Amino acid sequence: MNNHEIDYKIYGDDMQFVEVELDPQETVIAEAGSLMMMDDKIRMETIFGDGTDEQNGFMGKLLGAGKRVLTGESLFMTTFTNEGTGKKHVSFAAPYPGKILPMDLSELGGKLICQKDSFLAAAKGVTVGIEFQRKIGTGFFGGEGFIMQKLEGDGMTFVHAGGTMHKKELQQGELLRIDTGCLVAMTKDIDYSIEFVGGIKTALFGGEGLFFATLRGPGTVWIQSLPFSRLASRVFAAAPERGGSKGEGSIAGGLFDLLGGDRK
Template identity: 85%
Template sequence: MNNHEIDYKLYGDDMQFVEVELDPDETVIAEAGSLMMMDEHIKMETVFGDGSGAEKGGLMGKLLGAGKRVITGESLFMTTFTNQGQGKKHVYFAAPYPGKIIPMDLSELDGKLVCQKDAFLAAAKGVAVGVEFQKKVGAGFFGGEGFIMQKLEGDGMAFIHAGGTMHKMDLQPGETLRVDTGCLVAMTRDVDYNVEFVGGIKTAMFGGEGLFFATLRGPGTVWVQSLPFSRLASRVFAAAPQGGGKDKGEGGVAGLFDLFGGDR
């Protein structure tokens, strides 16, 4: 194993968090803002890039690796958590919104997983978090979630997050699945991926499902989510009162603020 070997335990159902168990000198890397709590004698450190040590070429290599992370909309920095005490210690990471945390053993996935740009939560030290550029031009211009995706490479454990309910599908050679671009969470390296127009002017304009969908062709494994965060956010925004009204009879976000804040 080139990556650190970590043990874990998942808690909860729809609002999950993961407990990562670290032996002395073991390290886990995570996205900034995902920490929930940690034991004493855990050293937390912010590092440039993905913390995997895979960047080559000194400073320029690190700058290139960090720049790729910026392309996916992530931070230039990652956070590492290292057990510097005696005995086993624990670090806990929480999901950013309702859904499922999915443990992925990269050693069982041929060393690589391609996932949506905001799906990564945490991983054992040594897992490289990079950028996967799709070769298809259609995917690049119209994919939304598709053209620039993250790739996780290594042979250790990684944890990704999906909104709502997660469903895993094994595609046979030549088998095709059409998925809303926002519902695609992750796929193995052998899955052929492209983005296609839904067809039909009336369907595109009035169908309410977006203009494009992802076409996934096997062999390989695909993970999809029932509630992309973008869909949840759009519904919350649509339900929010417009114009700053504070009618007590209104539902939505304004009513929620009044419930907790009240008028004094």
């Protein structure tokens, strides 16, 4: 094993967090801002990239961090190392309602391709990079799935999915079309591309995006029912035009709107 072997436990239902158990000198890496709590004697350190390019010097670390910027992530990641004598625990929380998926890369062929904002934490030694798509249409029109992250190694990693998660096994040649934002992760053998929905009326009035992801087996795909972009767009659409609450649902609020009142 090149990665640190970590134990874990997931708590909660819709708003989950994962508790990682670290033996002395074991380390876990995580996205900046995902920490929930940690025991004493755990050292927290901010690093460039994922910490696996240290042997390549400063330029290697800078390149790794630059790749993360292309996926919309921070330049930095955070490591948590147990510097005590016994077992210690550190916990990471999901950023919005959904499920935390534990993925053992040693059982997935050493590589997992996932949505750019789905990575939560992993055992030290897991490489967090970017997965460029071979087809130019995927790059230009992929939406949320246009640049994917790749997680490589043989250790445990934790991925977050919004809403309800569905795992689907695709057989050789089996085809699946999904909304680009609903794709959470897939194994390395999946052939992935972007297609136009087809039909001008469907594209303009269908209520969906102009493009969808086409996945062809064999391999495993993880799908989420609530992409964060969809949740954010609904919240934004429901927000008051001018800051503050308009009193939706209240009799007084409706009366003020009817009379054209201006509530400060």
